Amino acid sequence: MEKLEKIMQDTAKHFLQEQKVDLIIGYKQGTIPLRTTPCFVTKPEDISQLVWNVCCDHDLTNFLLQPEYKDKKVGIIVKGCDARALVVCMAEGQIERKMVTIIGMPCPGMIDRKRIESELEPKEILVAEITEDQIHLKGKDFEQTLQKDDYIQASCKSCRYNNPPVCDVLIGGQPIELSFNDDLDEKLAELEAKSPDERWTYFTTLLSDCIRCYACRNACPLCYCKECFVDQTQPQWVGKTTNISDIMFYHMIRAFHVAGRCVECGACTRACPMNIDLRLITRKLQNIVKDRYGFEAGLDPNVPPPMGTHTMEDPQEFITEPE
Amino acid sequence: MTVAEEKSQIKEEKSWEPKILAFLCNWCSYAGADLAGISRLQYPPNIRVVRVPCSGRVNPFYLIKALQAGWDGVLVSGCHPGDCHYLSGNLVARRRFAILKDIVEFMGISPGRLNFSWVSAAEGEKFSKVVKEVVEKVKKLGPIRKMVKE
Numbered sequence: 373m374e375k376l377e378k379i380m381q382d383t384a385k386h387f388l389q390e391q392k393v394d395l396i397i398g399y400k401q402g403t404i405p406l407r408t409t410p411c412f413v414t415k416p417e418d419i420s421q422l423v424w425n426v427c428c429d430h431d432l433t434n435f436l437l438q439p440e441y442k443d444k445k446v447g448i449i450v451k452g453c454d455a456r457a458l459v460v461c462m463a464e465g466q467i468e469r470k471m472v473t474i475i476g477m478p479c480p481g482m483i484d485r486k487r488i489e490s491e492l493e494p495k496e497i498l499v500a501e502i503t504e505d506q507i508h509l510k511g512k513d514f515e516q517t518l519q520k521d522d523y524i525q526a527s528c529k530s531c532r533y534n535n536p537p538v539c540d541v542l543i544g545g546q547p548i549e550l551s552f553n554d555d556l557d558e559k560l561a562e563l564e565a566k567s568p569d570e571r572w573t574y575f576t577t578l579l580s581d582c583i584r585c586y587a588c589r590n591a592c593p594l595c596y597c598k599e600c601f602v603d604q605t606q607p608q609w610v611g612k613t614t615n616i617s618d619i620m621f622y623h624m625i626r627a628f629h630v631a632g633r634c635v636e637c638g639a640c641t642r643a644c645p646m647n648i649d650l651r652l653i654t655r656k657l658q659n660i661v662k663d664r665y666g667f668e669a670g671l672d673p674n675v676p677p678p679m680g681t682h683t684m685e686d687p688q689e690f691i692t693e694p695e
Numbered sequence: 696m697t698v699a700e701e702k703s704q705i706k707e708e709k710s711w712e713p714k715i716l717a718f719l720c721n722w723c724s725y726a727g728a729d730l731a732g733i734s735r736l737q738y739p740p741n742i743r744v745v746r747v748p749c750s751g752r753v754n755p756f757y758l759i760k761a762l763q764a765g766w767d768g769v770l771v772s773g774c775h776p777g778d779c780h781y782l783s784g785n786l787v788a789r790r791r792f793a794i795l796k797d798i799v800e801f802m803g804i805s806p807g808r809l810n811f812s813w814v815s816a817a818e819g820e821k822f823s824k825v826v827k828e829v830v831e832k833v834k835k836l837g838p839i840r841k842m843v844k845e
């Protein structure tokens with residue numbers, strides 16, 4: 373990864389020097405270990421701030437939706453999921469393809485900082501060093517080495533596009549193949565085989581912890597509406613309580629609003645303070661649009677999103693047709 | 696629950712009739728329902744009609760909110776594909792409903808609660824049949840409990 377970091381820096385520097393871009397949005401080391409923070413580089417000499425490691429989990433595409441970056445030529449560092457989110461925004465006319473230089477990183481999977489921290493509790497990590505497959509942690513009276521692969525984020529384990537499907541340059545030129553054990557599809561099949569009542573019990577149990585903080589919506593790179601349905605009060609469609617009916621209402625509509633757009637980046641699951649795993653819902657969404665319309669989000673900026681288009685021949689087996 | 700209350704509830708359940716909220720497009724299904732009435736075709740009295748300008752006007756909020764408010768089932772009926780007064784409102788709606796239904800049923804609402812159909816202004820008989828079928832389906836499912844907000 374260090375090698376890739378160097379190539380990434382050189383590439384970004386080159387783009388700045390050639391004035392192909394006005395600014396690079398990437399990651400830099402955060403103030404606490406195992407954390408990175410967004411970084412904006414405008415001068416070639418500052419390029420060494422940019423880092424690339426397994427803590428670069430957040431999605432930077434959101435910045436491109438901000439008015440201050442709308443008419444700038446931006447170079448942006450993206451993983452597979454970020455690239456797909458960017459493509460969805462482009463397909464929806466939110467970001468102009470020609471304004472963005474996509475610097476793609478083949479992603480090896482990001483690590484789950486929350487889990488490492490909670491396992492070490494109450495010890496505090498002061499220094500972290502990450503090598504090819506290990507994480508060395510140092511604190512006040514401890515020192516510990518973890519195997520990186522044991523701490524990969526759940527959403528990265530079930531990732532299907534870790535290499536950016538669309539980019540201007542793929543750093544290193546070599547896609548990475550992931551080989552994590554992941555049982556999301558089996559879990560989904562199991563759940564689908566159950567009765568509606570059992571599924572209802574599953575989801576009401578899973579979501580009963582939801583405190584309606586909307587972190588899942590805020591973290592989503594595709595929830596860019598200026599006014600979200602949950603904030604509307606006139607009329608107010610969704611109750612604001614944590615009554616299970618309101619919670620289910622929220623999650624049904626949230627799922628509906630990201631159907632055909634969700635790129636399974638896992639940001640919603642990662643952001644949830646109650647550790648609610650939303651991945652079965654997001655995987656289901658992928659399957660629904662794939663089965664119905666043969667569509668996968670975030671692969672081509674020129675293909676309109678499935679909810680923004682239609683054909684005369686769309687499947688309609690669900691329509692009531694009495695004999 | 697006291698014995699008396701329990702008894703009255705059992706009685707209530709025996710005489711229970713589903714309540715179904717129907718969103719009918721002004722240009723076709725609403726007229727179809729009218730025709731069914733004028734033609735004196737029988738259909739179960741379980742539906743309450745909301746007239747909408749087009750099936751594409753029906754926001755998924757309405758449907759989930761209806762379940763939340765205790766309606767046992769919902770029906771949306773619009774013009775046949777190709778016949779929408781606004782050309783493609785029902786085609787947009789078709790994708791919307793397909794996906795909404797998939798999600799809602801995945802999360803545990805029984806198939807049969809959300810229903811969709813195409814009924815033209817000339818299909819009074821079809822309208823009565825659709826309503827019969829939907830009422831039958833919802834009757835089998837029993838009163839809605841899952842989404843109802845207590």
Ligand code: SF4
Binds near residue numbers: 594595640
């Ligand atoms: S719904 Fe979740 S997984 Fe899907 S794009 Fe939004 S944050 Fe990512």
Ligand code: SF4
Binds near residue numbers: 581582587589643647
């Ligand atoms: S982030 Fe978690 S707790 Fe907050 S609204 Fe989403 S699911 Fe609920």
Ligand code: FES
Binds near residue numbers: 781
């Ligand atoms: S006008 Fe009837 S469905 Fe659009």
